[in-house]
Amino acid sequence: MIQTIELFPGIILRCCRSDRFKQGCLSVQFLRKMCREEAAINALIPALLLRGTKSCPDLRAITLRLDDLYGAAVGTQVRRVGDYQTTGLYCGFMEDAYALPGDQVLEPMVAFLGELLFCPVLENGIFRADFVESEKRNLSLAIEAQRNDKRVYAAGRLLEKMCSADSFGIPRLGTREEEEKITPQRAYDHYRKVLRESPVEIFYVGAAQPEQVAALIKPLFARLDRSYVNLPPQTGFSDPPGGSHCEEMDVAQGRLGMGFVTDITLRDHRFAAMQVANVLFGGGMTSKLFMQIREEQSLCYDIGSGYQGSKGIVTVTAGIDFDKEAAVKAQVLELLRQCAAGEFTEEELISAKQALISQLQGIHDSAGAIENYYVSGVLSGMDKTPEEYIRAVEKVTAEAAAQAAGTLQLHTQYFLKGVR
Amino acid sequence: MEVRNYPELKETVLWEVLPNGLTVAIVPRPGFTRKLCYFATDFGSIHTAFSVDGKAYTVPEGIAHYLEHKLFDMPGRDVSAEFAAMGASVNAFTSYDMTAYHFTCTEHFEDALRLLLEFVSTPYFTPESVQKEQGIIGQEIGMNEDAPETQIFELLMQAMYRDHPVKEPILGTVESISEITPETLNLCHRAFYRPDNMLLCVVGDVDAQQVKKIALQVIPDAPEETVTSTRVWQEELIVPKSFTSREMEVAMPMFQLGFKCQPLDRGEAAVRREIVGELAAEALFGEASRLYLNLYEKGLIDASFGGGFETVEGMAMLTASGDSDCPEKVQDAILQEVSRLTQQGIGEENLLRMKRSALGRRIRGLDSFDSVCFRICAYYFSGFDYFRFPALYRDVTEQEILDFLKETVRTDRMSLSVIYPKKEEE
Structure with missing residues (x-):
């Protein structure tokens, strides 16, 4: 059912081929160890990538490009999975079968995803300062918005109190303190580091053959300068009573x-x-x-x-x-x-x-x-x-x-x- | 059953009106294990005034939702446990203009369907159980009072509407629900849960003949009495209040802006109007608009910003909402942008792109069983066959969109609702 293809060391593509859906999906996740110093900056990176690329330098240009792809959606995806934090992008797009004759969605979608991941718009060789500022602000709001929903807030506080030493006590999007320390230089350096050393999980669900998907995606990662570091294994819980x-x-x-x-x-x-x-x-x-x-x-x-x-x-x-x-x-x-x-x-x-x-x-x-x-x-x-x-x-x-x-x-x- | 095919969507829907008056719609999903079933009535929180055989009634606010809760009671049986034993999960919701009971399962579909139809068509209310529910719904009302996203909408409705019952919360108030009795619940059930006022919609790989058979066995014929409910409210397009606000425990100010529109009629014209409204919202402040980029880069809005065209029976509005430190500036910018847009136009190429995008998003949405079931029911009650949407997109013209914007985005039709963070006490 799931076909696994190792594109490069530490870069795994998993495909679930299915023609039952009208929407295909593709996610690219960079894996990090969940830690207090990195949680916020890891959460920020994908948001910065969605602000602009070399050929689509602002939000509007990105949206216009996605509108042309039949209203495809690209979003940030930041997960906590045990001791790991994943950071990356997720796209949902209409299957080619529903497009007008001659139109394609998957192929240009993959190309655009590559552009979003690897060709961010830069200023003096680092992320644009105004983009970093506004995305930091969005992140801090997302962190604080958890106060608005009392269920989420109380559940988060319980975990924080419970896991004072365990990574599970670190909020998924990090803390305000760490968010505030982020500068355009630090964000860009961290982004390069994530590309260089993180294990990568790519997942595709849709009607295309896995070999075809692999052929589309592989070139995107071919030029990355990698020295990949494996993650430590997951651990159980062992904090003292809270x-x-x-x-x-x-x-x-x-x-x-x-x-x-x-x-x-x-x-x-x-x-x-x-x-x-x-x-x-x-x-x-x-x-x-x-x-x-x-x-x-x-x-x-x-x-x-x-x-x-x-x-x-x-x-x-x-x-x-x-x-x-x-x-x-x-x-x-x-x-x-x-x-x-x-x-x-x-x-x-x-x-x-x-x-x-x-x-x-x-x-x-x-x-x-x-x-x-x-x-x-x-x-x-x-x-x-x-x-x-x-x-x-x-x-x-x-x-x-x-x-x-x-x-x-x-x-x-x-x-x-x-x-x- | 009548088979309707929609080749561009690769969809088929089977329709039939049964002899007992109930309409059944089945959307086959061959090869899927999940099944979803909605049993919905054209009755929501706004339908508090109606007549049965000429005798007029007014029932307490919040009764549609109360009735939804109470229908889960069956004498000597535990409905939720019976669904759970089949591996099915059952739930229900009440909106302003619809109440729907639904379950989803992978096995035992026919048993679960029978149970759904049985409990919804079996009113069973005792004074004790009606009394006890007040505590539970009182808690739910309390939760809503702590929920900024509910509060902001309810405040906006109170500011925009003088007569339309959308100004009252769906749940009612602690006072209004205290007036609910077994008699009023029975009255509403009899008036609105008649098979000819309901739709049974199933999405999944099911046996259509069995669905029909069970619906005929369980659901009694519609009673021979005439029910008419108030479905049109006299409302001026000018809003009573242009600004409303409240302080709550939120991190930053939240706003919702509404522009009051002419209520929609029924059928195809109404859905076309809805698509015009949706495209107008996209053109004015959608993510691909100039205004969105401008406001985002100035930090006046963030990723929480969004909007569209919303309708409830007898009301319609263009709305935008999000978090912002200066909601008034967002409001002013929208008013300014509309005059630029109506002068300069949208452009043929832009309109095509917007349509392609909106259409693609709707097609992707068809993967969601819940969205398909919900939309088929909601559009059925407003007299439209949902899967016919692609043709309507093709027909909409730029002029229609610009006319809509000119007529709608005006200061006298606009209300702004804001939730401010609580000030720190000294």
């Missing part, structure tokens, strides 16, 4: 966060069991958290848990009234105890497994989901196809799910409450 934290803000609704740790990561043979345990506990509308705390007791509007398999972290977040903190916490711990003690029905187990299986079955229905599944999987060390993964979920027994739930230890608590 305690209990409370923060006040002028909000109408409180946000509760509870962080749990487990030694099961997605590189562990018990991974599927942990996934099932998480869904049973708090993933979705039939989970214990949702059914008991929201539906039965009306203690919250929303509640759910998420499992970060690359690290071995489960977080529970809920929107609640300020005076319900103690009651909700006690309930969460009680419901986790029930999961670990195997106090769930056969139906609950089947629902949890079905929900996971449905998600996995749906991956091949969307180009974006295919890209996300394989890129995240490859980088975090989970080498199962969706089909293999489905078989692993099917085999999870009640005992295995309970044992997995039993590995969860409360590590950190966070509460965002109103000022009055």
Whole structure:
């Protein structure tokens, strides 16, 4: 299904050939180790690349070029995958089959992507100062905008408190302090360094043959001066307990966060069991958290848990009234105890497994989901196809799910409450 | 079933009006494992005034959304758990002019379809359960009050509209929902959840005959009574308030600007008008416009800036929104640009490029099951067959776009809504 072609050492192209979609997608990701000093500058680079190229020197020229390609879209893509941060570009474009006779999209799209990545508009040999300034500003706003969405904000604060030493505590887009230190010279030097030494993952989903895609992309990278450095392997979580934290803000609704740790990561043979345990506990509308705390007791509007398999972290977040903190916490711990003690029905187990299986079955229905599944999987060390993964979920027994739930230890608590 | 083919989109849709009055639309997706189903009614938060067999009713604001929540209750059954046991995930939403219940699954599609149709067509409200829902929806209203992007839109609607119910929040208020009773919920269900007021739309690799069969088995015939609801509101095009603002916990000021337009009619003319509005927005402040580049390079807007043409039944507006330290300067620049544009024109080549881009984006959007299902329903309720959009793009002329801009982008039709960051307390 996925064909892997090593274009050059450390530059891998993966192709999923499919003619079922009207939109093809192509992503180019440079891989970095997640670290406090680099997170912001890595996030900034792709934004700078989208400001102008030698032949399209400003935003408008870029948009006009994309409009000619039937409204193709190019965006920045900055991901956190375990201990890694990826930085790069993602494009979505109409398949050639829908273009007017004689028109092509894929070929000029790839050429333009190469131009965006490798021919940025420069001034005195470095990035233009005004572009760097305005993209720094956009980045700082994106970092601060997380305050606007209280769910995102509270979830981020919980992780920061939980992972004081682990890379997982570093915000995905870096911090304001690091953002402020960026100069046009530093940004350009870092960009050259990223091109020179980072492993590169390229992913294509679409109707073209992998060999054809490789032939289009390979020349773009041929002239790069490379001395590529491999990344250290992914690690599990080992921070000391994070305690209990409370923060006040002028909000109408409180946000509760509870962080749990487990030694099961997605590189562990018990991974599927942990996934099932998480869904049973708090993933979705039939989970214990949702059914008991929201539906039965009306203690919250929303509640759910998420499992970060690359690290071995489960977080529970809920929107609640300020005076319900103690009651909700006690309930969460009680419901986790029930999961670990195997106090769930056969139906609950089947629902949890079905929900996971449905998600996995749906991956091949969307180009974006295919890209996300394989890129995240490859980088975090989970080498199962969706089909293999489905078989692993099917085999999870009640005992295995309970044992997995039993590995969860409360590590950190966070509460965002109103000022009055 | 009637088979409609759209060769340029490589799409087919099967349509049929069943004897019980329900319209069914099926978009086959051979080879895909996922299936998506929408069961939608032409009833949203703005439909609070209606009559049944000549008797007039006014129901509390927020009732459409309340009803959406309560329909998930079935006597002695747990609907969400039953869907989950099939590996299906079910949800619903209420907008200003539509309520839709939907599920997605990969297996057990027919069982899930039956369950969807059953729970939506089975009203079951007890005083206790209606009472209990007030707590849950009260929390949801509280969450919206903390959400700047909802607040900014609701404020804008209050500034722009005097009579149209779009000025009221979709969820209603804590006060208005306290007036909701099992009787009012039953009344709305009877009036608006009639099969002839609904659409069943399925996207995926399914057996069309089975879909029809199940819909006929589960859905009773439409009742023999006449329902008419208020769908036209007397609104002047001049806005009551040109500026509105609030302070909230945001990092920088957020704005939304609206230009009030003539409400759309129904059918093809309306969709053509919508495409004119969309292209006008592109020409005026889209990413390929001069204005966008100019504002971006001056730092007056950032990547959050965007806009377009938005419609709700009985209302339409051209809108732009984003983060900015000086929303008034963005507003002034838009007004200035429109006079330049209407004088100098767009240019044939630019118009072609804009159309090609808009068309390509719509075609790419057809990969999304959710977007296809949603659009088929929304356009069906406004009397248009969605997949006919390519022909409409070809027909739109530069003059139509310029006329639209001249008539719309005027100070007396404009309101600006701003959310400012809270001032630090000394």
